[in-house]
Amino acid sequence: MSNSSSPIRVLVWGENRHEKIEPHVAEIYPDGMHTTIAAGITENLGDRARVSTTTLDEPEHGLTDDVLADTDVLVWWGHAAHGEVADEVVDRVHQHVLSGMGLVVLHSAHWSKIFGKLMGTTCTLRWRSERDRELVWTVDATHPITEGVPNPIIIDQQEMYGETFDIPAPDELIFISSFTGGEVFRSGCTFRRGNGRIFFFSPGDQDYPVYHHKDVRRVIANGVAWATTDRPRRIPTLLRYDTDDFYNGHGYTGPIAD
Template sequence: MSTPIRVTVWGENVHEQHEPEVAARYPDGMHGAIAQGVTQHLGDRVTVRTATLQDPEHGLTEEVLRETDVLTWWGHAAHADVADDVVDRVHRHVLAGMGLIVLHSGHWSKIFTKLMGTSCTLRWRSAHDRELVWTVDPTHPIARGVPHPMIIEEDEMYGEFFDIPAPDELVFISSFSGGEVFRSGCTFKRGHGKVFYFRPGDQDYPTYHHDGVRKVIANAVEWAVTVRPERAEPTLLRYETEDFYHGHGYGGPL
């Protein structure tokens, strides 16, 4: 892109406020660490802002979303506290072409389950587990420069079955010491928007300081941009015979 990618990093920011050990691990919040990683790897190719659950309208106003090319989402303890009208707003912008990167326990967020149309449940174990992130599509732009395998010494375990639709592309799978495997890097198209789910990142571990994890998120930011003349949702239009370019509005049956 000739202009910087406009990134909004959204964080729930609940654990950081209520758990001193998480605040010590992430003094700028997990959203702050994620934002730092994006800037570290993409530099002046991005402009990055952060927003949290506690901000008015969760920091995701119509104006903010209109000025966001890619939104990253981390949530865990307060999925239910995200206002439905904000979820609907984000959903509309994804369908219109905004990129969305859903991280770790964001699999159970309202926005991800709405986009997937499934329960998005999985197996899990929080036990200081080692994770190996294996690249299964080495030609994918999100995998560019990522170690194979990428070793994360400590993180929470997620295992199959992961109740999501079949991904458009599977970029990474993870394996754990208990023998579990997990589809940990998945892409989806929804409307005009691109969605990437990436598994690593429990609040009890310093995962968002891991350079490989930061590299994946930065790569995903570049991948998730949809280039179109304008942001617009897919629209039902009526066309006349041999009218290829100028659709007419449709008001619905009767």
């Protein structure tokens, strides 16, 4: 749990596979995309955040229960190895999100096991990877995730993501992207699951230097700050299961008779 006097504990999780096997990706991200994403959060939040990283190939993918308990916001990037993420780790992350840990889901992590489990849909979409220009338009200029962000954000080279995007209706629609082929996409969405806040932000294909873009870095950092909560970490439960008290619509009846 974070509070106003302590830094936000941020963990950036990266697959770290493309950077190891594809020279052009390694040239863009020599220390891995996860490191570049983490640097952008530190660059924008400074002393407000304590940022660390972990990757898929770490034991338990670097996501032990102790690590997650010490994390206020988890940032997730994955693409080529969604299936390699162990189901028990997904279940563990899911429980921590429901308990109040924030989750920022980036680009092709829309197909990650954890995002699909939280959304309850296929999370599929249309795409075209042809060095397209993306314009990220602000829909809700009053939202804190848009603070300090130009409208539109111009990304010169990026993979096209297009509708239909099979997700539940977002709690808040923050950004919509447009592409040169006329496609549009809900590129910035928020959701709440249990006590946890989730922000999905789509720019960031591994083939392009999107995570070096100052405005993309600002959005991700804003999303981390928004996803943080000061509330104690706990999974929502029905009061009667905690105390044996039952609310009948008018008042508490006391312990339920067997």
